[in-house]
Amino acid sequence: MGRSIGWLSALLGNLAFHLEDITGARAHLSAAHTYGVRAGDARLTAWVWGAQSMVARAAGNYARALADAEQGLAHAPAGLARAQLHAWAQAPALAVQGRAEDVEAVLASAATELEADAVGQAPGRFGFDAAEYALHKAEAHLALGQCAQAAGQAQASVADTVSGTPGWAAATLVLALAEAASHSVDAAQRALDVPGASTRCQVALNGPRSACTSGPRRCCYLRRRGQ
Numbered sequence: 001m002g003r004s005i006g007w008l009s010a011l012l013g014n015l016a017f018h019l020e021d022i023t024g025a026r027a028h029l030s031a032a033h034t035y036g037v038r039a040g041d042a043r044l045t046a047w048v049w050g051a052q053s054m055v056a057r058a059a060g061n062y063a064r065a066l067a068d069a070e071q072g073l074a075h076a077p078a079g080l081a082r083a084q085l086h087a088w089a090q091a092p093a094l095a096v097q098g099r100a101e102d103v104e105a106v107l108a109s110a111a112t113e114l115e116a117d118a119v120g121q122a123p124g125r126f127g128f129d130a131a132e133y134a135l136h137k138a139e140a141h142l143a144l145g146q147c148a149q150a151a152g153q154a155q156a157s158v159a160d161t162v163s164g165t166p167g168w169a170a171a172t173l174v175l176a177l178a179e180a181a182s183h184s185v186d187a188a189q190r191a192l193d194v195p196g197a198s199t200r201c202q203v204a205l206n207g208p209r210s211a212c213t214s215g216p217r218r219c220c221y222l223r224r225r226g227q
Contacts, residue, residue, distance in 0.1 A: 006035030006044050010051065011125060017055055025055050046076035046085055047126055053089040057096065066093040079117035084128040086110035087136035095143035103140050110136075131160035131167055138174045150178035 013028030029048050036044035049072030057065035069089035076082045087110040094102045114120065114133055121129035138153035154175035161167040 002035050003039040003041050003044065006032045006039060006041060007126070009035060010044065010048055013048075013051055014125070017051070017058070022055060022059060026052075029055070042075050042077055043081050046072045046081050048072075049075065050085050050089040053093060057093055062093060062096050066090070066097070069093050079113055080119070080122050080128045083110045083113035083117070083133065086113065087133050088128075091136060091140045092143060095140040098144065100144050100146075103144065107137055107140065131157050131171070134160065135167070135171050135174060138171070138178065142174060142178055147178050151175055154178055 009028045009032035013025045013032055016022075016024035016028055029051050033045060033048045033052075035041075036048055049068050053065045053068035053072065056062075056068055069085060072085045072089055073082060076085045086106050091103050091106045091110070094106060110133060114128075114130065121127065134153045134157035138150045138157060141147075141150035141153060154171050157171035158168060158175060161171060
């Protein structure tokens, strides 16, 4: 029962974050962590640390984001769980600090864990697969101002997802941001093709600064699943 409550709390924390309720997200994730520890569920505990890293990063607390990601990796089982923590939490926390070499090393570690996993993918909100890995690579390159690399990885993620799904939407918006510096009109149209893309995302794409060199915008920040 405690394990189930923990995963439900994690889901509510993720939902609160994407509804921009940071206080609610932290409260639910804290509860999820408590239940995860009590149940001895290393995967849940690791995922919660990753989510807390995501929340800290969105709040601009990059040192905390990196520390939370590393805590998650200390708990994460080998394979998909570790691949996810490297790509989803650790890499972007390093990227926003401009640590390009460290980002590459971390993404390589994620690829190694992903390839070593016997299944190679896991469905659902808490799962991970090659398409999400490509998405997070794109986000990291975007944060580093590496527009061409970001676009290439985002295209790979788009190609590996079903059109109209949350994963497709997230990858398409990241691709639009990557293209905005050199193809602003096309990028804005691409974002408009995504159902539910916010007005603020359109403003970001048409703003005075390069969307790529400015890094991923919060209004377009999506994870692949469950949105």
